[in-house]
Amino acid sequence: MRARAPASSANLGPGFDTLAVALDLHIEVEVELADRLSVRTTGEGAELATDASHLAARVAMGVIGHDRLSITVSSAVPVGRGLGSSAALAAATAAAAGAPDPLAVAAEADGHPENAAASVMGGLVAAAIIRGQPTAVGLPLDPGLSFVVLVPERPLPTATARQALPPVVPHADAAFNLGRMGLLVAGLADHRMLVREATEDRLHQAARSPLFPEASQLLSGLLDAGARAVCWSGAGPSLLGICDQGLATEVRDAGETLLAEAGVAGRAIALRPDITGLTVGGQPWQPRQSAQPAPLGQQ
Amino acid sequence: MRARAPASSANLGPGFDTLAVALDLHIEVEVELADRLSVRTTGEGAELATDASHLAARVAMGVIGHDRLSITVSSAVPVGRGLGSSAALAAATAAAAGAPDPLAVAAEADGHPENAAASVMGGLVAAAIIRGQPTAVGLPLDPGLSFVVLVPERPLPTATARQALPPVVPHADAAFNLGRMGLLVAGLADHRMLVREATEDRLHQAARSPLFPEASQLLSGLLDAGARAVCWSGAGPSLLGICDQGLATEVRDAGETLLAEAGVAGRAIALRPDITGLTVGGQPWQPRQSAQPAPLGQQ
Secondary structure, X not given: OEEEEEEEEEOOOOOOOOEEEEEEEEEEEEEEEOOOOEXXXXXXXXXXXXXXXXXXXXXXXXXXXXXXXEEEEEEOOOOOOOOOHHHHHHHHHHHHOOOOOHHHHHHHHHOOHHHHHHHHHOOEEEEEEEOOEEEEEEEOOOOOEEEEEEEEOOOOOHHHHHHOOOOEEEHHHHHHHHHHHHHHHHHHHOHHHOXXXXXXXXXXXXXXXXXXXXXXXXXXXXXXXXXXXXXXXXXXXXXXXXXXXXXXXXXXXXXXXHHHHHOOOEEEEEEOEOOOOOEEOOEEOOOOHHHOOOOOOOO | OEEEEEEEEEOOOOOOOOEEEEEEEEEEEEXXXXXXXXXXXXXXXXXXXXXXXXXXXXXXXHHHOOOOEEEXXXXXXXXXXXXXXXXXXXXXXXXXXXXXXXXXXXXHHHOOHHHHHHHHHOOEEEEEEEOOEEEEEEEOOOOOEEEEEEEEOOOOOHHHHHHOOOOEEEHHHHHHHHHHHHHHHHHHHOHHHOOHHHHOXXXXXXXXXXXXXXXXXXXXXXXXXXXXXXXXXXXXXXXXXXXXXXXXHHHHHHHHHHHHHHOOOEEEEEEOEOOOOOEEOOEEOOOOHHHOOOOOOOO
């Protein structure tokens, strides 16, 4: 079978490990029975080893239970840049392999239920782990918003980014992020209410800044160029400018200039949200009633 | 002038210092010019000193600039029980005194922008402080939800409840609350998606439990009686069961029994959300364009 899943941008500032938005950049996977394992990849991530260690191979073998598979991956999602490529690949592969619950498979494979949920459900999601199970809900997303992504050429492994986080935080900082997330959820539902403070964060971005010293100036530049709010995309190094749709091209162009001025090799892309999520055989993926864990809500 | 504001329940589990819902229980305040200060109160809080130290007197004098005022307060909101009585009283008094921005006055007087925002805007709100200014947004609230409140007779001063909070928390606990708040916002918008885990919290409820040892068993009892989710109301001691409207009477009755069985003097009340918020002269309060801080969004 053939399945397709969108990239995603997680955290969105205050919503650490919780919020994610699906973006119009996709990974397509085909899984077929064959005499022996083969993995063919084109596009982003084509440099990775195409053996049994490839994430698509591991996911497909886990779902089907053997390795006599021909797997074809075609990806437009940069790897290791904070755009949820692992979650999208795992979700598309799980669906192409016939998994009844691609979200659970992708969340398990990737470790990030919010990226997996965005790739499966599309749109804006909030996710959490309840008793070991990924649980996700859709949240309203204003169709008038676009997302400009600055994608540096150098990857920033999520594990490295995670090690930069402090083990404890001031109680006031935990409360700070809750307040900002409230403003953000309302602002993403209605762009007129999106204020730049809505993406402020005290849980991860500052701690990760030493890993990407130019981030702060690039984010400021996106705001100056007209983005309503800015943040890191996932664990970085990609950076996000949330824009009114009509300004996306302008902000994207400014982003190209900002990268050049900062001496950061990379590119700026303007993306619409993906509101479809996972598709299988060209049709939106539908949960099988019996296979869905009770708390999984999909809007 | 005469103004009226609803009570509110803040935090709602994970949304510490952020979320609040306005409830159908009100404080009415009339402020008139007079020869000298007088404060008359009926209903809840009538035992408080009716001199210049009364919150209504302090707010009205602050707005108008002198003390030649006759102030009449009629309240159905229990004081010191975690139902936002101070914020409601301050909001109604500020509006009755002609303040252009009752939210700012009430947030300043009460110290809790989320309670003040719920009392002014009605419905479900998220609030935060941005550069010293309270900023609030409305969030969707399913009209099919009711709120059963267990109101113990003994008050629990907010200052005491706040001292119980730890100065630092594990980073994972801060992330935990963000995830739960995402689920909660979706569940309050659509009751079918409200799972009991959505009100789980690691930032304040457990730390405050020694102040109200019976809370845990009362909350469990509300769930057993049919509440979809349960939590402390504000800093307590009131406890909240969030129910489908059709079950509210049943859960309320169970709440009375639970209080009696636990030996906690108090009462259980079933309340609908208040979706109107602050009214002045019987009309919903409308912000004057010029007096509103830019980031104040009202849906």
